[in-house]
Amino acid sequence: MASRSGSASNSGNLGRTRVGKYELGRTLGEGTFAKVKFARNVETGENVAIKIIDKEKVMKNKMIAQIKREISTMKLIKHPNVIRMYEVMASKTKIYFVLEFVTGGELFDKISSKGRLKEDEARKYFQQLINAVDYCHSRGVYHRDLKPENLLLDANGALKVSDFGLSALPQQVREDGLLHTTCGTPNYVAPEVINNKGYDGAKADLWSCGVILFVLMAGYLPFEDPNLMSLYKKIFKADFTCPPWFSTSAKKLIKRILDPNPATRIKFAEVIENEWFKKGYKAPAFEHADVSLDDVDAIFDESGDSRNLVVERREVGASAPVSMNAFELISTSQGLNLGTLFEKQMV
Structure with missing residues (x-):
């Protein structure tokens, strides 16, 4: 399931749910392990796609080191023909991958x-x-x-x-x-x-x-x-x-x-x-900007520092935030399909 598109509206069909600085909107795609939603960065107005993973369905703590290593690699990949992963967040029950929103369809x-x-x-x-x-x-x-x-x-x-x-x-x-x-x-x-x-x-x-x-x-x-x-x-x-x-x-x-x-x-x-x-080949132009892996490390921080974590909340009538357990959380990706990973994980 990808961060696929459609034309994004910044008004009516953006929901009231907020995750960090992102306001979640309509669902772009859904699978066994993940849901992809359109979202807007309320600070910059930028449109993004957020992939939401149900942590309980997919996580085993013994996989944290391997996943963190692979995820860090994915965050470092900046190629014009690969969907970008901007940042990663997590709550007690969910993992959020903030992805490039692509509007041209398949x-x-x-x-x-x-x-x-x-x-x-x-x-x-x-x-x-x-x-x-x-x-x-x-x-x-x-x-x-x-x-x-x-x-x-x-x-x-x-x-x-x-x-x-x-x-x-x-x-x-x-x-x-x-x-x-x-x-x-x-x-x-x-x-x-x-x-x-x-x-x-x-x-x-x-x-x-x-x-x-x-x-x-x-x-x-x-x-x-x-x-x-x-x-x-x-x-x-x-x-x-x-x-x-x-x-x-x-x-x-x-x-x-x-x-x-x-x-x-x-x-x-x-x-x-x-x-x-x-024939007609053009080599891709690469960005060489610095990439921080602080958010990856923060999601895996075992100290329980709740400053690194987010709460998914309704803008109107939201219930009190739940407490967070950082050790339980996982990190980032790039429009990637984690379904195959966790369906096929080795036992």
Whole structure:
């Protein structure tokens, strides 16, 4: 579930509930473990999305160190094609991630309206996707659930990857250096993830990027079958055919990405050097502003200092604030889908 959009109104449908300096409004999306609400910073007037996690459903105290480490990494990620996480807050029962609010809708809305994208337009979005995913990999963060719902557009039409990273926690990498948790959306998932023998997170993400490129240009999925086992067989064999309107160079690249053998599959660095990929390529411009992790540390502060915590309250007729227990609280993200993380956590 992402910090997705719609046009935001600052008036009538903003509710009366306040969390810190943010006034919560309508619900933008909802899932098993999280709800995303539109919100407004009452000090600056800025529109944001706030992801609200029910702590009791997802937390085990023994995971705090691993989660804090991963979350801190996510806060440090400032890439033009990844949804930003601005700050994190927590109350006794909830965790609040303050996220960039993206107003352009999902990239795949374009496909449902147009049928498919022209090759040049598909390449532009694919370049931004590869830039974002490769950058996050360089920071040790893997997505593992790249799919249409996680590709949003900002007001300028730039791609923004959401729900990035927290599904692959450090403790899920075993002694062999591979991940061993099956997650993701079946049509977009790499064969090595399905067969449960361990996989490289970067190679699995690249496969998903290849499926996304195919869909952008074709208007349909490369692997599709109503029977799940038949679908898996197609994925294991990379049983797909590129439509005739794909250029020869695009076909070659997609076939190298959708190689069912991860050992011989093309790597991100090779994709970036590929002639088809490089056409019209613009390297992303990066911000290098300082990022504070004080809020991450504060949420995990075991001293019980309530100054670090927030209370969700109604502006009218609010009940007295509840007391806070800082040790119970967790921290930040970036439009990330914590559902997969906690559904698949290791026992």
